Amino acid sequence: MTPLDFVVSLALISVAAGVLGSLVGLGGGVVIVPVLTIFYGVNIRLAIGASIVSVIATSSGAAAAYVRERMTNLRAGMFLEVATTTGALSGAYLATLLPERFLFAFFGVVLAYSSVITYRKRHEDQLLAVSNDRIANYFNLHGSYYDEAEGREITYKVSGTKLGLVLMYIAGLVSALLGIGSGALKVPAMDGAMHLPMKVSTATSNFMIGVTAAASAGVYFIRGQIDPIIAAPVAAGVLLGATFGARVLGRITSRTIRLLFVGVLVVISLEMLQKGLFP
Amino acid sequence: MMTRQSPGPDPQKNVTPEGDLQVSGRHRNLSPAQVAAMEEKIRKIEFAISLVLRVGVILSVSVIAIGLGVMFYHHGDYTSITGHASYKTLTSRSTPFPHSLGQLRRSLVHGDGRGIVVLGVFLLILTPILRVAVGVVSFFYEKDVPMALVTLFVLVVLIASFFLAGL
Numbered sequence: 001m002t003p004l005d006f007v008v009s010l011a012l013i014s015v016a017a018g019v020l021g022s023l024v025g026l027g028g029g030v031v032i033v034p035v036l037t038i039f040y041g042v043n044i045r046l047a048i049g050a051s052i053v054s055v056i057a058t059s060s061g062a063a064a065a066y067v068r069e070r071m072t073n074l075r076a077g078m079f080l081e082v083a084t085t086t087g088a089l090s091g092a093y094l095a096t097l098l099p100e101r102f103l104f105a106f107f108g109v110v111l112a113y114s115s116v117i118t119y120r121k122r123h124e125d126q127l128l129a130v131s132n133d134r135i136a137n138y139f140n141l142h143g144s145y146y147d148e149a150e151g152r153e154i155t156y157k158v159s160g161t162k163l164g165l166v167l168m169y170i171a172g173l174v175s176a177l178l179g180i181g182s183g184a185l186k187v188p189a190m191d192g193a194m195h196l197p198m199k200v201s202t203a204t205s206n207f208m209i210g211v212t213a214a215a216s217a218g219v220y221f222i223r224g225q226i227d228p229i230i231a232a233p234v235a236a237g238v239l240l241g242a243t244f245g246a247r248v249l250g251r252i253t254s255r256t257i258r259l260l261f262v263g264v265l266v267v268i269s270l271e272m273l274q275k276g277l278f279p
Numbered sequence: 280m281m282t283r284q285s286p287g288p289d290p291q292k293n294v295t296p297e298g299d300l301q302v303s304g305r306h307r308n309l310s311p312a313q314v315a316a317m318e319e320k321i322r323k324i325e326f327a328i329s330l331v332l333r334v335g336v337i338l339s340v341s342v343i344a345i346g347l348g349v350m351f352y353h354h355g356d357y358t359s360i361t362g363h364a365s366y367k368t369l370t371s372r373s374t375p376f377p378h379s380l381g382q383l384r385r386s387l388v389h390g391d392g393r394g395i396v397v398l399g400v401f402l403l404i405l406t407p408i409l410r411v412a413v414g415v416v417s418f419f420y421e422k423d424v425p426m427a428l429v430t431l432f433v434l435v436v437l438i439a440s441f442f443l444a445g446l
Binding site: 003056057059061063064074078079085086089092093138139211213214215217219221223224225226227228229235236239 | 335340347376408436
């Protein structure tokens with residue numbers, strides 16, 4: 001395969017990665033890392049660097065399309081970023097202390113569990129009419145959005161901010177340590193623990209993963225993990241795909257998004273378990 | 280986006296079905312005229328954020344595309360569909376590419392395609408940071424001090440992460 005074939009084929013795969021990544025709020029890395037390592041035989045460290053780039057591309061590409069739709073709860077996202085960026089910063093320096101295999105196995109189990117939980121309550125969003133969460137009330141993290149699939153305005157209240165913050169800190173830590181899996185914890189945290197609607201959760205996760213990835217991008221760059229010939233087609237393809245995915249998100253039902261999310265989560269958790277148990 | 284969910288412009292969101300104000304951290308009672316003025320401001324902020332994002336994204340993609348073009352122009356053997364040149368030599372760990380600001384500057388001075396691509400990726404990495412920065416300004420503009428401080432904290436951590444990385 002010549003460099004041109006490589007760039008063109010990777011760009012096309014990246015478009016698909018961007019569409020899927022923006023719909024489920026996990027970023028393009030979910031597709032990019034296995035494709036690069038298994039199909040193209042690229043070193044895992046360079047694949048993770050490309051994953052960071054693809055996550056930022058998903059985030060910014062999707063955001064440009066969401067802006068007028070109020071799908072992203074930016075207040076909640078920004079509030080939770082306090083925990084995520086702190087986690088990402090500490091994770092980048094803990095990387096040498098914790099055994100990677102243990103982390104992969106541990107998060108494989110965590111994600112398998114959260115995919116089961118998400119699947120069991122796939123039928124509807126568990127929205128709250130009133131919230132007694134003092135933090136959520138103080139920062140007014142509640143919101144509303146217009147659901148195109150249901151054809152109505154949906155108002156929701158946020159609760160469980162403390163549990164949310166803890167989960168987000170762990171999500172930031174994992175993102176910095178393993179380069180993947182940050183959105184996989186963020187979406188269940190918002191959808192499950194904090195009672196945000198599923199589509200708001202994936203859209204807000206899309207916003208957050210970009211900021212979290214930016215917090216560890218500097219470290220990846222200095223370590224020489226961002227290879228331009230891989231990053232270029234990934235960034236361009238994912239940006240295009242994410243813009244498209246974000247445009248169609250409104251028209252898809254929450255149930256479909258949740259099932260899609262569960263499918264992707266199962267694949268990631270199997271991947272992580274494999275890396276942890278049979279490297 | 281962020282701004283529409285703020286307490287100021289939409290007082291209804293703080294009101295329960297019975298019409299009582301909910302127990303919330305802060306309350307602001309605005310007249311209809313003030314609400315309208317606030318919404319106008321918010322529309323402007325939304326427009327600014329979407330503009331910043333679009334310009335950032337389009338700029339970074341253009342720079343990356345130019346970089347790829349320059350790289351293929353300088354290395355004619357890369358562009359053939361079939362041939363001896365393999366991408367593996369480019370993605371192997373021994374192939375050098377800029378991974379510090381000094382190297383990036385040098386490679387840009389030489390008009391190296393790889394350096395231009397890295398510059399484009401850098402612009403892409405800057406877009407979420409810029410978005411947080413715009414968030415800080417707009418929350419202060421809305422006089423939403425708690426959220427403005429939260430956002431400022433995130434911005435400081437982000438900037439610190441680049442300094443701690445040794446850039």
